[in-house]
Amino acid sequence: MKSVFVRVLLGSLVWTAFAQDPSSRGVNFYSVDREIQLGQEAAADLERTLPAVHEPKLDAYIAQLGSELAKYVGPQFVYTFAVYDDRRPLAMQPVAMAMPADAFGMQPGEPVAIAGGRVLVPLGLLAGAPNEAVFAFQLAHAMAHIAARHSTRRASRQQLVDVTTAGLEAQKAGAVGQMAPALQAESLSLTRRFELQADGEAARIMAGAGYNPEAAIQYLEGQSPAAQAAAVLSAHPTTSQRVETIRSALGNLPARAYSGGAGGFAEAKALAASVR
Numbered sequence: 001m002k003s004v005f006v007r008v009l010l011g012s013l014v015w016t017a018f019a020q021d022p023s024s025r026g027v028n029f030y031s032v033d034r035e036i037q038l039g040q041e042a043a044a045d046l047e048r049t050l051p052a053v054h055e056p057k058l059d060a061y062i063a064q065l066g067s068e069l070a071k072y073v074g075p076q077f078v079y080t081f082a083v084y085d086d087r088r089p090l091a092m093q094p095v096a097m098a099m100p101a102d103a104f105g106m107q108p109g110e111p112v113a114i115a116g117g118r119v120l121v122p123l124g125l126l127a128g129a130p131n132e133a134v135f136a137f138q139l140a141h142a143m144a145h146i147a148a149r150h151s152t153r154r155a156s157r158q159q160l161v162d163v164t165t166a167g168l169e170a171q172k173a174g175a176v177g178q179m180a181p182a183l184q185a186e187s188l189s190l191t192r193r194f195e196l197q198a199d200g201e202a203a204r205i206m207a208g209a210g211y212n213p214e215a216a217i218q219y220l221e222g223q224s225p226a227a228q229a230a231a232v233l234s235a236h237p238t239t240s241q242r243v244e245t246i247r248s249a250l251g252n253l254p255a256r257a258y259s260g261g262a263g264g265f266a267e268a269k270a271l272a273a274s275v276r
């Protein structure tokens with residue numbers, strides 16, 4: 001009887017955490033101060049390993065664009081940016097305090113958003129961006145991950161899973177095997193929802209800073225069919241889900257003319273492409 005009770009209790013704890021809305025209000029075991037500290041440690045570790053690109057004009061351009069976007073993100077965190085060279089494959093372990101969930105696992109499709117405010121920008125993302133609005137979207141997406149505290153929310157959820165799995169192991173070995181695939185599927189589902197939430201927020205942020213979110217839609221729709229299809233075990237949603245999310249965010253914004261932002265993109269892009 002006790003065993004059934006423990007399993008139901010643990011199960012409901014985890015499923016409650018999984019069912020949470022992907023807003024910043026969900027289950028989070030980390031204080032903001034602790035999150036900032038862990039993020040700073042993770043960023044320092046990463047930046048010791050990553051091939052850094054130190055190009056003052058590039059840094060200044062991204063800092064300027066980032067500070068424009070930050071006005072529409074929220075005041076909880078201070079956003080800082082660093083560029084790294086992604087032209088060669090990087091043998092990096094997954095990072096607990098970073099989004100996306102598979103950061104460094106494949107060709108980077110977005111900057112790495114580290115809990116607390118640090119954003120690591122792959123050089124190739126700027127060199128390959130078709131226009132400033134798309135690059136602004138990518139930065140805003142990373143900032144949205146940080147603002148919504150996705151890294152610590154993911155870590156909190158993982159801790160619940162660990163507790164549950166340990167509890168089940170103590171109760172009955174077979175139950176772990178039954179529940180593991182469901183837990184894995186739910187974990188992927190949560191990271192996909194986080195990605196879509198970051199897209200919706202990025203559309204709002206870029207629009208605030210004067211960039212038309214339609215540019216992000218065009219960019220996503222222009223990607224190759226292989227890049228558009230999410231694998232079954234991918235931490236990322238499909239392109240059509242992303243486009244739908246951005247369109248829906250756009251539908252909630254007041255109609256306006258877009259100024260096209262701060263400028264300076266062409267020079268920064270050329271500089272990114274010429275870094276040796």
Ligand SMILES: [Zn+2]
Nearest residue numbers: 100110195198
């Ligand atoms: Zn993301």
